[in-house]
Amino acid sequence: MNRIVRKHTLSLLIVLLGGGCAYVDTKQGEWIFRPTDATWRGVRELPSSFVEKTIPVLNATAAAGSAPVDYISAWWAPVPGAAAGTPAPVLLYLHGARWNLTGSITRIPRWNQMGFSVLAIDYRGFGKSAPRIPTEQSANEDAEGAWRYLQTLAPGAKKYIFGHSLGAAMATHLALKYPDADGLILEAAFTNVPEMVKASQYGFLPVSLLITQRFDNLARIDEVKVPMLIAHGTDDAIVPFQMGQRLFAAATSRKRFFQADGGSHHNLALRYFDDYTRAVTEHFALPATFTASRHGTPATTQATTQTTTQATTQTTTQAPAQSSTQ
Numbered sequence: 031m032n033r034i035v036r037k038h039t040l041s042l043l044i045v046l047l048g049g050g051c052a053y054v055d056t057k058q059g060e061w062i063f064r065p066t067d068a069t070w071r072g073v074r075e076l077p078s079s080f081v082e083k084t085i086p087v088l089n090a091t092a093a094a095g096s097a098p099v100d101y102i103s104a105w106w107a108p109v110p111g112a113a114a115g116t117p118a119p120v121l122l123y124l125h126g127a128r129w130n131l132t133g134s135i136t137r138i139p140r141w142n143q144m145g146f147s148v149l150a151i152d153y154r155g156f157g158k159s160a161p162r163i164p165t166e167q168s169a170n171e172d173a174e175g176a177w178r179y180l181q182t183l184a185p186g187a188k189k190y191i192f193g194h195s196l197g198a199a200m201a202t203h204l205a206l207k208y209p210d211a212d213g214l215i216l217e218a219a220f221t222n223v224p225e226m227v228k229a230s231q232y233g234f235l236p237v238s239l240l241i242t243q244r245f246d247n248l249a250r251i252d253e254v255k256v257p258m259l260i261a262h263g264t265d266d267a268i269v270p271f272q273m274g275q276r277l278f279a280a281a282t283s284r285k286r287f288f289q290a291d292g293g294s295h296h297n298l299a300l301r302y303f304d305d306y307t308r309a310v311t312e313h314f315a316l317p318a319t320f321t322a323s324r325h326g327t328p329a330t331t332q333a334t335t336q337t338t339t340q341a342t343t344q345t346t347t348q349a350p351a352q353s354s355t356q
Contacts, residue, residue: 056163058243062196062223063127063164065155070132077139081106082158085151087175091167102172103158105131106183107138108147117187119212119316122180122204123150124173126195126218130157134194140299141192144307145316147184151176153200166199166243173200177208188212190314191256193219195269195295199245205256213314214258218295220269221248221276229270251277257284259313261306263293286313290329298329305329 076082083104089097109118121141125134130152141148153172155164162168180189190213193201198219205214220226223245224238258281262274278287288309290302298306306329310316 055165055242058241059163059165062243062245063153063155063169065153065164066128066130067157068130070129070135073132073135076105076135077107079107079110079142081108083149083179085175085179087154087172089168090171091165100154100160100162102151102154102160102175103131104149104151104176104179105138106147106149107142109142109145117184118145118147119188119190119314120180120184121146121148121190121192121215122173122176122201123148124191124193124197124200125150125152126197132157137194137296137299140303143303144310146190147187149176149180149183166245169200170203173204174207177204188316190215192217195219196245199247202247202251202254205254205258206250209255211256214254214256215261215310216247216258216274216277217261217298218263218266218269219247219260219274219277220245221273222246225273226269247277248280251280252282254281255283257314259286259288259310261288261290261298261309263290263295263298265292266295268295288329293329302329 083106085102085104086099087102089100123134123138123141125131131150134150138148138150151172152159153164153169154160154162155168159172177189177191189211191201191204191211192215193199194217198216201214201216202219205211223243224241225248227241228238260274260278260281262269262271264271266274275287278285286309288298288306290298290306293302
């Protein structure tokens, strides 16, 4: 794991071993999400095609006398030049920890290039969303509010859920709650928080039972009925590649695994754009309307189709290594 992960893992362990229940829960939210309203690397303005939105969300944990409705900030990035009467498929984009939406400003347009209109949100505590310490419950509420909003924003369009890293936990939650979604894409997803701690250099400490916000993708992914694609880079230094493999093995819906050889935690939609797009469009039977702006390093894709008789067909394609400039 990298230096940032080690530092925050140690902070979590200190909190778990020394705090009271309410304090521990709050500090876990701070450690896991690392919320910020700072802009990423000096981002000053949005692309001209992006529209800022404010979305109402339920606040189930509101204190007595507080408003039961909160708000989150979002970006709406429709596919440029989409034909009238032919709605483009829509992707709800759920980012991971540490950075707000500005940290995804180079990746969201890549999903536009794949042919998706994108609604990307900041959880409460991030960016321009309502201030608070986020929790697993509050982030799930935010994702649910965004999904409901998307139904009125893009009626008639096919709708997909995308989660990166920590965002994969909220994406999995949504896919369970809304099985009518057209597809689920999990990128750099972990199994659960206790296993992330165990995989760190402090994994020998017995803290698993003290973790209240577990984000347990592994325990529930077999209940997801939505078709899914799981993508992971083999050189991911934050979430071990093997976690993506284990999630794929546990999933029971129609599924595909996209393995990016040499891929990191953040560069799949950038460096592996062509192969990633091909995997997405093939698996979800989408029209190949994207226009690649540059060619990335070919990746390995492994597809598994689960039939109603539980028979499994698995095909693996290894693309030849190529040099890549980025």
